[in-house]
Amino acid sequence: NAGVTQTPKFQVLKTGQSMTLQCAQDMNHEYMSWYRQDPGMGLRLIHYSVGAGITDQGEVPNGYNVSRSTTEDFPLRLLSAAPSQTSVYFCASRKTSNYGYTFGSGTRLTVV
Amino acid sequence: DAKTTQPPSMDCAEGRAANLPCNHSTISGNEYVYWYRQIHSQGPQYIIHGLKNNETNEMASLIITEDRKSSTLILPHATLRDTAVYYCIVSLTGNQFYFGTGTSLTVIP
Numbered sequence: 675n676a677g678v679t680q681t682p683k684f685q686v687l688k689t690g691q692s693m694t695l696q697c698a699q700d701m702n703h704e705y706m707s708w709y710r711q712d713p714g715m716g717l718r719l720i721h722y723s724v725g726a727g728i729t730d731q732g733e734v735p736n737g738y739n740v741s742r743s744t745t746e747d748f749p750l751r752l753l754s755a756a757p758s759q760t761s762v763y764f765c766a767s768r769k770t771s772n773y774g775y776t777f778g779s780g781t782r783l784t785v786v
Numbered sequence: 787d788a789k790t791t792q793p794p795s796m797d798c799a800e801g802r803a804a805n806l807p808c809n810h811s812t813i814s815g816n817e818y819v820y821w822y823r824q825i826h827s828q829g830p831q832y833i834i835h836g837l838k839n840n841e842t843n844e845m846a847s848l849i850i851t852e853d854r855k856s857s858t859l860i861l862p863h864a865t866l867r868d869t870a871v872y873y874c875i876v877s878l879t880g881n882q883f884y885f886g887t888g889t890s891l892t893v894i895p
Contacts, residue, residue, distance in 0.1 A: 676831075707883065716873065717830065717885035733884060764829050774820060774832030775883065 675700050680765050680778035685764055687755040689786045695750040695781050697765030705768045706748040707775065708740065708763040709733070717764065724771075755785045787877065790874045795890045798868075804861040806889050808874030812857045815876050819850060821859045823870040824888070830873065864893045 681696045699706065707722040719732030723742040737759060739751040748767075752759060762782050767774040796809040798804040810819065820835040834841055834848045836857075841848045847860040861868055873888040 708883070712845070716887045719884055722883075729889065744858065768827075771878075772818075774822070774835060775830075777829030780831050 676727070677698070677701065678767055678776050678778035679764055680763075680781050682781060683779070684782050685713060685784070687752070688739075689757060689785060691755050693752055693766075695752070695763055695783070697748045697750065697778060698746050699748075699767040699776070700746065701767065701776070702745060703767035703769050703776075704773075705771065707750065707766045708738070708748070708750045709764045709766065710759075711764065712735065712761050720750065720763075725762065752783075756783045759783065760785045765773070789884055790876055792872075792886065794887070795892070797892050797894055798861075798864045800866060800893050800895050801863055804859075804864040804891060804893070806859040806861075806872050806874075806891065808858070809856045810874070810876045812895050813854050813876050814878070815854075817876045819848065819854075819857050820875040820877060820883075821846070821848065822873045822875065822885075823868075824873070825839065825867075825870040830885075851866045864891075866880065866893050866895065869893045872885075 679701045685692045705723050707719040710774040720733050721740040723729045726745050729740050762780045764780050766774045766777045818835050821833040822830040826828045834846050836848045850857045871888040871890050875887050877883050
């Protein structure tokens, strides 16, 4: 198993551009989540999903959209990038609610 | 989800047990206690979780007080590779998982 795969690993965007951060898992996990981590801070939940077709907002959802059309994929879309969205983004998945999350290696995003 | 309180930093001598405390005084009866750690800028790594009984795995032990208002993560023989930020999280057996700022553990040679 590859685990949780995030692409790209690094990205630089200009203010106002849009892009999609990709996340895929091959462990048949039902639960998937997106977090952001700003320098020196803990992780903050952006959006999460408990299964294909089901998504919900987390702590800091503004400026981001998600969809979950398959169990394997959970892309995160930045609609109009802002410098405040400069951060490291982590995707995570877990089998059910009674398991720990497996995290990807992160996408380092800079918005200039 | 209940909030947690952890000391911002701790030191531990290499080879000794590292005991990381966490207060979660507002925990509800069906919320689990989870521990994760993050080494440098890598993705967080799951360590252990429990409901009310003490738990042990190959990485660590989790001791939860009888009233469930606090817990302690124990790394029995700390190594330099255990230097990381450790997060204590309480969560319903559901969807949302909130991280705080954690405890920065430094293992000293």
